[in-house]
Amino acid sequence: xxxxLEQAVxxxxxxxxxPTDALKNAMEDFDELRxxxxxxxxxxxxxxxxxxxxxxxxxxxxxxxALDLGxxxxxxxxxxxxxxxxxxxxxxxSTLPREIVRNESAQPLVDFICDHIExxxxxxxxxxxxxxxxxxxxxxxxxxxxxSQRSIVDTTLIRWTKGxxxxxxxxxxxxxxxxxxxxxxxxxxxxEAVINDTVGTLVTRAYTSNAYNTIMGVIFGxxxxxxxxENAAEIPKLTNAGNxxxxxxxxxxxxxxxxxxxxTRYDLLLDHxxxxxxxxxxxxxxxxxxxxxxxxxxxxxxxxxYNFNNGIIPPSVTDSWSLETSVLSxxxxxxxxENVKEVLRPYGIRFRDDNEALLIYDAAYCIGRRSxxxxxxxxxxxxxxxxxAGKKADIGVDGSLVEHYPNFVNMLRDALKDLLGEDEKxxxxxxxxxxxxxxxxxxxxxxxxxx
Numbered sequence: 001x002x003x004x005l006e007q008a009v010x011x012x013x014x015x016x017x018x019p020t021d022a023l024k025n026a027m028e029d030f031d032e033l034r035x036x037x038x039x040x041x042x043x044x045x046x047x048x049x050x051x052x053x054x055x056x057x058x059x060x061x062x063x064x065x066a067l068d069l070g071x072x073x074x075x076x077x078x079x080x081x082x083x084x085x086x087x088x089x090x091x092x093x094s095t096l097p098r099e100i101v102r103n104e105s106a107q108p109l110v111d112f113i114c115d116h117i118e119x120x121x122x123x124x125x126x127x128x129x130x131x132x133x134x135x136x137x138x139x140x141x142x143x144x145x146x147x148s149q150r151s152i153v154d155t156t157l158i159r160w161t162k163g164x165x166x167x168x169x170x171x172x173x174x175x176x177x178x179x180x181x182x183x184x185x186x187x188x189x190x191x192e193a194v195i196n197d198t199v200g201t202l203v204t205r206a207y208t209s210n211a212y213n214t215i216m217g218v219i220f221g222x223x224x225x226x227x228x229x230e231n232a233a234e235i236p237k238l239t240n241a242g243n244x245x246x247x248x249x250x251x252x253x254x255x256x257x258x259x260x261x262x263x264t265r266y267d268l269l270l271d272h273x274x275x276x277x278x279x280x281x282x283x284x285x286x287x288x289x290x291x292x293x294x295x296x297x298x299x300x301x302x303x304x305x306y307n308f309n310n311g312i313i314p315p316s317v318t319d320s321w322s323l324e325t326s327v328l329s330x331x332x333x334x335x336x337x338e339n340v341k342e343v344l345r346p347y348g349i350r351f352r353d354d355n356e357a358l359l360i361y362d363a364a365y366c367i368g369r370r371s372x373x374x375x376x377x378x379x380x381x382x383x384x385x386x387x388x389a390g391k392k393a394d395i396g397v398d399g400s401l402v403e404h405y406p407n408f409v410n411m412l413r414d415a416l417k418d419l420l421g422e423d424e425k426x427x428x429x430x431x432x433x434x435x436x437x438x439x440x441x442x443x444x445x446x447x448x449x450x451x
Contacts, residue, residue, distance in 0.1 A: 005306045009359045012298055015264040016366040018373040020418040025260035026374070027381040027419065033256060034385065038235050038249075041148060046252040049235065050199045050227065051152040053244040055206040055214055056442050058085040065139035065189060066440035067117065070197070071162030071222035071289065072096060074113060076120040079441035085208045087438055092120050102275070106169040110181040117187055128188040136190040138448055140440030141175060144197040144223070146252045150240075152193045152447045161254060162223045162289060165275040193443040196250040197398070198227035200439020203248075205396020205432035207442055214394040216382060217435060220375060220408070221399025223280075224287040226251050228382050253378045254283030261285075261374065266297045273320055286371040288400045292325040294367050299323075299349070302363075308356070314348030323347070325405070331364040333406045371401070372411035379412075379427075380419040389423060396432035403431065 037047030066077040077091040094116055100108045121128060121137070128137060146158040157174050160166060169177070175194045182189055202217025218226045230249045232241045241247060263271075263281070270293055271277050271284055284290045299317050302308040316322050330343045337354035340361050351357045383393060401408045409429060417424040432439075 005302065005308055005356070006359060008302060008306045009363050012264075012302075012363050013366045015266075016370045018261065018370050018415075022260045023373060023377055023415065023419055026258040026377045027384075029258045029260060030253070030256060030378050030381045031385050034251070034381070037251075038230070038237065040237050044255050044257070046146050046148065046158060046250065046255070047235075048146075048148050048196075048250045048252065049238050049241075050195060050248040050250050050443075051149055052195070052199060052203065052248040052443055052446060053232075053241075053246050054446070055229065055248075056203050058207050058210055059083045060207065060442060060445055062441070062445045062448075064192075064441035064444045065117075065120075065137050066142065066437045066444075067113070067139055068142045068144075068197070068436040068440065069113070070142075070144055070436065071164070074116060075437065076116050077437040077440075078120075078124060079438055081207075081438075081441060081445065085210060087208075087441075089434070089437060090124065091437065092116065092123075101163065102165045104166070104168060106166050106172075106174070106177060109166060109169075110178055113178060114181045114185050114187060117182065117189060118185060121187065121189070125188075130186075131188050133190070136188045138192045138444050139189050140193045140195065140442075140444035140447075141178070141191050142197050142200050142436040142440045143174060143194055144219075144225075144436070146255070147174075147194075147196070147250075149194070149250075152195075152443070153191060155194050158252075159276065159279065161276070161280055161283065163275065193440065193447040195440060195443045196225065196227060197436045197439070198225045199248050199250055199443065200437075201396045201398045201432045201435030202227050202229075202439070203442045204435040204439040205394065205430060207438065208432065209394060209396070209430055211394035211428065211430075213392055214396055215386065215388060216379065216393075216395040217432065217439075218379065218395060218397045219399045220287070220397065220401040222287060222289045224254050224283050224375065224399075226253050226378055226382070228386065230386065251378070254280045254287070256282035256378070258282070258377070266294050266301070269297055270294060282374070286375050288325045288405075290325075291328050291367055291371060292323045293321055295328050295364055296320075296323040298363055298367070299360075309349055312348070316347035317349075325400075328364050328368060329405050331361055332368055335361050335365075337361075368405060368408065369411050372408050373415040376412050376415035376419060380416055383420065383423070383427065388426075390426070392426050392428070394428045394430065396435065397429055398432050398435045 037045035337357035
């Protein structure tokens, strides 16, 4: 093994290191960005009021459709809230075609969604076809992209994330666009609430956990974002809160860019090849969509410059986005040369010796560890800035990283301990399974009640 390869990996690990002092500085940066976003629109953090003013108790009941437009899949669901934190659900899931989510026009996406809603209704509610508007099925719509809201149904798309690029839809109310599409198809559905998946995660955790102190909903999946409960009086830009004391806020923290956490060469190269260069810098360092690509770029650099893999660059490393984050997950599950070799063998990667394989493990590990440590910044900042220091608090989480990435939650908690000290023990973190489906139903229920 060439000595300079070992030095190169050590430099890579150093570049991806996130010292506690730097994370604490990032917490201060985040809190400043949070306050600016609450003050007025068009700031780095959207801080969008969700027009949901309370969290569920677990006793809610009702039947609703739920539509979930995520970064990878579209789901149409039927949800029955049973009370006592329980529910029944039936769903249909479809993969979103690339040519639809990267298109000049929004119409192909609207048509795709309407096709699947129509199929779901035909199969499950045939008696609803042709009914009057008074009998339409109520639906909650989870739209997991940065948007501003004027009410629980009136929204404006700010920008696309998660690899979507449909320029025509930016600045429009996508819910209204979809409603028109359903109307043209005579689909018996009415959208009662449009929510972000983080809001759905928060309310789902509150409904199912019996914690009674859920303060945040967080997504660590294809993208990354959070929502939390804020005092309405602390939101200067909210002029139509009425007599509501609380308001759920969709932060859109994927847009954060912390000066105290400089970008690596791999971050900059990745950013250059995305549809939104210079935007969503936090998300591009922590979310599942990007970790595999960061690792691929690191491998490419080690091969090209330091003669790793005998200087041979296989197609799996040459082509952008060819290594998914699941490859990273399989590598870091076990620090053994045998495991690393087995995972990377199908991708044309060969090793001179076991020590070289362990170096690649260390390179993979530091990318995931940085993701978890940076992810702790907004959580720790919100816990302190919203008056919960020294108090018990519950956080609902969802997404592929917290569910499937080895030790992600443990690494996140280690960072919270560095940032909060003993207060870390006051925080419970629990999976809010299917927050995008159950949460949409819960928010639709609140909207119907408040009519």
